[in-house]
Amino acid sequence: MKNKRMFWNIVEKIETLIDSGAYPPGSRLPPERELAESFSVSRPTVREAIIALEVRQRVEVKTSSGVYVLEMQQDKQESKPVSAFELTQARALIEGEAAALAAMTITEAELAKLKLTLDAMQKGINADQADKEFHVIISNATRNNAVSLAVENLWRLRDSRDEIKAAYKNVCSQSDSDRLEEHRAIYTALANKDSQAARSAMHHHFNRLINSLFEVSEAKALEEVKRKSSETRGLYSLNHLVS
């Protein structure tokens, strides 16, 4: 069943035409009437599609002149490919510092909430959600919204990449106990208000994760791929951080 309304199909078709290069940025689209005829729909439908494209900032409508293709403002978020290794390394660095900061500012209430996530993770129900909560609570405990935002953005990045989600799924599910133990260590450091220890524990957490990622990717890879992996292994290593 195609429940979509007609004009969404037209949006898609026009967008495809633009992306194919048939109508480069700055050029003018055919008049509404022509588009309507060539797509075998009515003019209002074409108008609706054009309005949708206009709201999306893909085209600009100049009254009595025509519809012009706008420059693609590429989301840099989308343009830069990010691997699971990069993401994990970035998380280690940023969340490591966040933990160090949080150790000085965290409240008893937040420590209690952290404890709850540990319990939830131990019971194994919604372990992944408890994982996320754990990290978010810590980032908020920094009392620094810029840091919170940075951590949230990394999480968003993780969720927006299917290959990263897949990679994490492989790793997390097979080492729940490690993850729990590491979270406990971070929690203890925070409870002790020990910045250094909190940073270090966070680094260890992600170091294990990154090594697991390498193991999985190596196990899957052919010999040739293995060689490349070992080259990049040095690049994303956290060995200089884990004391």
Added chain:
Amino acid sequence: MKNKRMFWNIVEKIETLIDSGAYPPGSRLPPERELAESFSVSRPTVREAIIALEVRQRVEVKTSSGVYVLEMQQDKQESKPVSAFELTQARALIEGEAAALAAMTITEAELAKLKLTLDAMQKGINADQADKEFHVIISNATRNNAVSLAVENLWRLRDSRDEIKAAYKNVCSQSDSDRLEEHRAIYTALANKDSQAARSAMHHHFNRLINSLFEVSEAKALEEVKRKSSETRGLYSLNHLVS
């Protein structure tokens, strides 16, 4: 001159109605025909407005049922207020780690580009742009796009807040020489591939900045505000980082 097309006005009116609480999330808007009458426009015009709102994810159209108001998905980017102090502290932490990482991976070409920004800054032309380039080059030198994105997002955050831009403007313009000197120190550390020194130099850079921000804000503030400031000064201090 109101060159805007009619339907944009309708979009505005409907959005105002929604924001005013007249149509809370989940509720149904009046039928197109009624809206057309009450706004004294034709039905197609109302349809166009609704489509614009739909593309913006403000409403959901259910065929033959009605138009329903969606939950405002507030950009957390916008909802969380971020002060210049928070931003600067976050930059210190994240860019400090970025510099430490970059020290191990930076290329000669990138060092040369860094040098150019130093020269530009010395000449005083486009000093602010040179500043930005300096930091971006370093984040890209990490070979970690997740880190690059994090740094870029912080910059975007800075540019999106007028009060932060204003605060930075006050501080940067009055201490160009300090900034240049600190950049040189960071450059030297990177050229020497000295991670520790690079991190430390970056921390010093932002530490000076944060202290300048405090001075400016204190100079401007009344006595009472001063007291609050000195309370939060401890919160955003980098003293635990600068050795």
Added chain:
DNA sequence: GTGAATTTATTGGTATTACCAATAAATGGT
């Protein structure tokens, strides 16, 4: 009386047509 099936009214979806206003191209006069 109650529940299910049917009918009816409402509502958005699409198409057709018409006319307006602004723009851009073609034309003509100087």
Added chain:
DNA sequence: ACCATTTATTGGTAATACCAATAAATTCAC
């Protein structure tokens, strides 16, 4: 060759009609 005028093109808005899906009201069977 240049400028003013005319003409054709193009998007903007409106009015209308009919369709299809939904939801409400009604009817009917039990």
